[in-house]
Amino acid sequence: MASPSSKTSARDCYRISNAVKDAVIADLRAGGTIRSVASARGVSPSYVGKLRQNLDTPLPPPRMGHPPALSxxxxxxxxxxxxxxxxxxxxxxxxxxxxxxxxxxxxxxxxxxx
Missing domain, CATH: 1.10.10 (Arc Repressor Mutant, subunit A)
Incomplete structure (x- = not known):
């Protein structure tokens, strides 16, 4: 029987490297959207969203819709x-x-x- 420490869980197969995590955070701070950052870095949008929520300085939510016709x-x-x-x-x-x-x-x- 194999020892418990040599077992590889399914979760370990999907670990995201620190380099990718740092790149995702940098893209978010640069103003990238969750969807665009996720597709550019090859990670799920939910992962990017969770990282965005846990940032030290919360980012303002993106403005929705078209700009107003009149100032x-x-x-x-x-x-x-x-x-x-x-x-x-x-x-x-x-x-x-x-x-x-x-x-x-x-x-x-x-x-x-x-």
């Missing part, structure tokens, strides 16, 4: 143009905004802002 400054400009009486409708505000060379916004975005 805070742009929103204030839209509201000011209506309050000053220059424009009466959202379509007029949209046309003025587009005519001034600013990023294109829809009438719905203008209505939501107002």
């Amino acid at each position: 805070a400054h742009g929103k204030r400009r839209l509201v000011r143009s209506v309050l000053s009486g220059r424009n009466d409708t959202a379509v007029q505000v949209m046309q003025e905004f587009v005519g001034a060379g600013r990023p294109q916004v829809s009438a719905t975005t203008v209505r939501r802002t107002l």
Whole structure:
């Protein structure tokens, strides 16, 4: 019978080297996503996620969705143009905004802002 110390458990077959672990942590600190780091380093996303949770300095969660169409400054400009009486409708505000060379916004975005 073999001694217990010579037995290799199934868990030992899947050990991840310290070099790979350090590379994963470096990629996470560089701003890589869990999915991209996992595929680049050949490890599972759950492993990368657990490493991310246990980092000394927690990383901010990635921002989801597309960036806003209007900045805070742009929103204030839209509201000011209506309050000053220059424009009466959202379509007029949209046309003025587009005519001034600013990023294109829809009438719905203008209505939501107002």
